[in-house]
Amino acid sequence: MNSGGATPPDMSRPDRRGAFFLLFFSLMAIGAGNTMLIAAVLPPLTREIGLPDWMAGAIFGLSALCWSLTSPFWGGRSNRWGRRPVAALGLAGFGTSMLLLFAMGWLSLNRVMTGTILVFACLALSRCIFGLIGSGTNPAAQAYVADRTSQAERQSQIAFITSGFSVGTVIGPAFAAALVATLGLLSPLLLTAGIAYTMAAMIWFRLPEEREPVTDAKVIEEIPGARGLWRSGSVLPFLIFAVSLSLTTGVLTQVFVFSVMDKLNVAGKEAAQFTGPAFTVGALAVLLAQLVLIPRMKLKNKTLMWGGCLPLLAGALLMVFAADYATLILAQFCIGIGQGLARPGFSSGASLAVSPQLQGNVAGLVISANGMGFIITPFFGLFIYEYVNPHLPFIFCSGLLVCMALFARFVLKDGLGEPDEDEADLI
Template sequence: MAAPSPQPAAPAPASGGSYRLLYVSLLVVGAGNSMLQPLLPPLARELGLPDASLGWIFSLSALFWVFASPFWGRRSDDVGRKPIIALGMAAYAASMGLFAIVVIIGLNGLLSGAALFACLILARAIFGAVGSAASPASQAYVADRSTPAQRTERIAALTAAFALGATMGPAICAVLAGRFGLVFPLIFTCVLAGASAWTIWRFLPEPEKPSAPPERARWIDSWRLASDDRLAPFLIYGFGLSILGGTIQQTYTLYLMDRLDVTGRAAAEQASAGFMVGALALLATQMALIPRLHWKSSTFMIAGAAVLSAGIVLQMLATTLGALVVSQFLQGAGFGLARPGFAGGASMSVRPHEQGAAAGLVVAVNGAGFVISPITGGVAYDYLHPLAPLAISLALALIMALFASRSRRLKHIESAPPPPSIDPTN
């Protein structure tokens, strides 16, 4: 069994301003994506599209994300982190802008049916194919400038910025859509993402490219790295976590509507409360709890899967809104422990010149579960039983906890005591 790869003795330092730029960029992406959740169902009905079409738009985008993320992570090893991050944010702006344009054309009756559906898929595909560049390059930028002792905390801070955006997104969307219409939040996100891309390109410091071997980085090398026994256990765990997250996210509102017998605006408001509480729990876990824990990566992964299991069981038993909201709190806390655990461990398991490729694979598995979650989620809910998606999720969470507790490779990656907590607002 291979020992953990050596890390650089003195990573290039980064100022607090550098991290703030990355935090704000991922916050914009998190807010924009979470705005789509309450926006798309009413938009789809106004456009005459079936409800099921929404899941497949996200699923196909996730498929692009899976294959593109490793390429962009490896590419950042070759050309540097900053241009890849800026490209990803610019592509995200273009995706949201084109999505808004297609919706406007559809609402005016100039496009409908299959042609409209195809254009929406293509607009969203830009995010999956090119917008996916920002996340792995951002993680690799942090890895380049942190020691193993700092890495899990700083990657957790990046994830927390995304979670903060996801928490803010529904509230921002409600205000903007109520005042300016359903399309305006899409345009607003496009402008913010474009401004973020320009700011990254103009102000993010990167005095030198990451240390890389002489040969040109190749996309296929990233997929070869995925089978490396240093990294593969973390990716397996992350793939399971992604399936679990996609399944729960796509069926929670349906489950709430059927369990509490609510519809329409009341259902949207009550479901939004659960999603926001879950995002806040994830944020609090990553920003307040993780920096104070002296755990191995595998311990974070075991604890995260265990807390997730408790949240799923509570959701299965819940008969009131309060119980459902508490279940979302537990699930958010579980994700908050598990994601930095596997992402930080994956980063510590590879060499410095492999950081971009490893980050790309981590981001890829984060989206991979959403390719098949329409089956484990919506299809299982409609054709098997309303509890079927939760039963699948519970079984998967228990398997993940067992896997993390038994894998000798995962246990071998140590997490050193963290430094003082990083506050992304400073």
């Protein structure tokens, strides 16, 4: 056994292809379920049962706090237990969260459960199960890919599996709009729970796991760089950018739903008919960036990062002046292109900045950073939108995106997190 307790990764392309597609579809299930919840279920639900708008954001914020706290834990556990069981457990946790949200939502709509604080607490606790347990799937999936790719191809392969989440966000709103119109507001939650449990079983029984797990905690702790990895000079810049991007996209995503309802004067089931297609356009833009632009342009990670900030900035500014549905759609397209470029940039950059033995650890940190911005989104986004000024959240995002672009362009060192050209010979 080597220093990390891991056997050399199996680089067999046929074996990898099936495994990567299975992870792709698992992340697609999570993406679809989350987008259904954000775009078509929770905002109309909270308004129908009389909760303030900021409480809808706070539900996601509390879950994001749990996500950020536990993602590094699950990334480390995937080193010890293996990628497969952690990924399967995360999907099972996601399914349980959606099932509980369905139950709590049904009780609230039918006035079986009343009281603002009680309803909010039950919805928040149900969602927090996703943050606590569902956070295991993403770092395990990313580490699984890192185990089986060379440095030269890691950027494109990480972009591929994470695009599964984006495919889900394309499918999710379209299904959500149809389900809500025919089967009721809560029906997407029940469907998502069933799909999540199915994918958890498929991961458990079908995902090949050749990597030998490490059972001795001391072995992990003795890996050079394992302690204090988050503050190392090679990883910290990517985490700073990731946290900032999660805050920006969190505000733009959560406030967008309420902005659409207010600008177009729609609510309830009718709102889903507008927000669903808009999110579908945004998700298609993410796919365009990750599956077409990134493989063809072959840009450096830092270029993807600062370049992604530019369409995001355009989307934020469009939201300030948007007065019709067409402009709102265009804003979502710009936001999608920006996310699709920037996220693989910092994800693969952080992965390439550490040794193979630390892939689970760094994946957990990256996934944690992805959720940190959502913790304070209700305060920087929905609270300000509802009680201060509806344009201010988008102006705040615009200023932050300018700072992020300058940080990635001029502060991030050249070559940091970039693959060695000779690494392509490893396969």
